[in-house]
Amino acid sequence: MSDHDKIRELLPLAAAEVLDQQEERLLAEHLRTCSVCAAQLEEWRLLAGGLRRLPTPQPRGVVVERARAMAQIRLTEHLEHQWNRGVMTGLIAFAWILTLLSWPVFRFISGGFLSMLDPQFSHTWLVFCVFTTLVWAGGGAAAILLSMQQRRERSLA
């Protein structure tokens, strides 16, 4: 059994504050390096806090269910946030790659075109600038749409 698995079994006990000193030390040491266990302990503490606030020693199903649902919502929100950040990073990287990759191709095509018609070189730069602006505007529009969707989801929750 790995350290991680052992710690995972301690998490509910840690939330209930019934660990002995040695276990407490073990847990603290592991949490410094493992964000998964740290996040899970937070969820357990939330649940334990919800249980402690119950008026009767016998937890009513509804309240436990609600505490569990709240923990689940928080976890989902966290994952969604991470996913959105990943998409944003991907979009920006995509825009950059597209810009950088398209430049040599564009140079080549317009270069051949230029040698035939011999217009001013600054024309090439102008078209490239417009093209780059369009790519970035596309990325920006996607980012705005993403944040709008995120805000809508948050207002629904």
Ligand SMILES: [Zn+2]
């Ligand atoms: Zn762990």
